[in-house]
Amino acid sequence: MKKNYYYIAILAFVFVFSSCKKMLEEEAENFVSPSQFYKNEAQCVAALNGCHNPLTSIFNQGLILANEGVTDLAFLNNQNNETRFELSPANPGMGKGLWTSAYQGIMYCNAAIQGIKGAPIAENRKPALIAEAVVLRALYYYVLTSTFGDVPFYTDDVANLATLEKVNALGRMSASDTRKFLIAELKAYVDALPKLRTSEVPNNRISSSMANVLIAKLAMWEKDYGTALAALNEVKTIYGALAQYPLEDTYFRNKNKPESIFEVQYTWSVSGLKKTTQVACYFTPPRTANTSTYNGINIPELGDKANPFTSVSPSAYFMSLYHVWDPRRNIILAYTYNGQNFTRPQSGNGTGKPWMGAKFWCPGMDNLADGNNQKVFRYADVLLLMAECANELDDVALAMSSINEVKRRASQASSASINLELTSYPGKVEFFREVREERARELMGEYGRKWDLVRWGIWYESIMNTVANEFVDIKQNVRPYHEYYPIPDNEILRSDGKLHNNAYK
Structure with a gap:
């Protein structure tokens, strides 16, 4: 089984680098295997482009709902299990995809660093190229430790079965130790x-x-x-x-x-490359069918094809933080647009909730396709x-x-x-x-x-003192251990039990 997993990992590695089209305005070159790559600087840059690819599977609607859409500042009043804190190792929400994508990125970065070190290119060019992979690897571990706490940590290039078995045997390393390693490594490469x-x-x-x-x-x-x-x-x-x-x-x-x-x-066009999120779908007012009218206001730049979901709602606490003339208030919270009043904020004698603001909207959104950068x-x-x-x-x-x-x-x-x-x-x-x-x-x-x-150290009390008082499902379901996501149970099984979710027991 492990041998098969090894070949899958290597094939995935090859696929990402060979299909990395137009990433960061560069084209990756096709090749048969990593051992035949890294023959010139262009190939090293193409490998680095591949290291960026998993980011679009991380910084999207799943993570923004977890980190911003259900905090002291906002909540999502729908039947989504995740935003009601119905999380478990068997139902880890966005954590499953994030775990896979982040470790995929780490695998690519590890391979790129090793490949660039051995590449037949000018030695004075290597530090800058390696530094980019080092920073991206640190970013992936930053996301993992911030989301899960202690996680497996490795910097090996998974280039053979022995290394793969070593990686599979890893348990949860202290997040503190991981961070200290990354800080030292970033300091060593930042000047490049x-x-x-x-x-x-x-x-x-x-x-x-x-x-x-x-x-x-x-x-x-x-x-x-x-x-x-x-x-x-x-x-x-x-x-x-x-x-x-x-x-x-x-x-x-x-x-x-x-x-x-x-x-x-991210990029979206009618006939060109499509690399999109659904973030704007959760942060845009509802649209009247077959029109460009959004909760009572005609907004032509948003178009008549957007299909917003149930919108994230700001908490009463968050609404209270702004001075009425703070310009960020109507950038992040939409009471009005172009001098016109939305319908919802005017309800209840002007006490209705605002929508999330134009900061998040995507002009010309087509159905769910949001091409904004994150x-x-x-x-x-x-x-x-x-x-x-x-x-x-x-x-x-x-x-x-x-x-x-x-x-x-x-x-x-x-x-x-x-x-x-x-x-x-x-x-x-x-x-x-x-x-x-x-x-x-x-x-x-x-x-x-x-x-x-x-x-x-204030996550749980912040939730309980704000959005839990507005959305009863949060008050009923949230627990202190939800500050970190559970490691998906399929990863625990894959590790032969070396990984664990003791906090969720």
């Missing part, structure tokens, strides 16, 4: 990457800023705020003042803008992480300047004369609360809210 904004790197490939953001994210799970802050300062040196980046660039439809640090690339890391996130680190390290001046830079951009973009900035330091605990709230106002929908709540 372009010290540019990602939008300035040809084809939006991996930049040093992406590597530094990952160092910071991993370090903050470990409460190593000094390491995180050093990495974030490197990003700030490159990206400069936040005021130069328009708030409108945060819309998912606006791809690869200068503020962006990492986006997962935003994962951008510069405002960096500044808010800096504020959090500085607060923990008692650097009040840096904490205040970092959070106020984000607040200042929102103030200046408002149609009213407002000042959202903090005028004085409120104290360490109160400032941390303000960071949590500002991350909600700025970053909702960018795949990090649940992971933040778990990292802060």
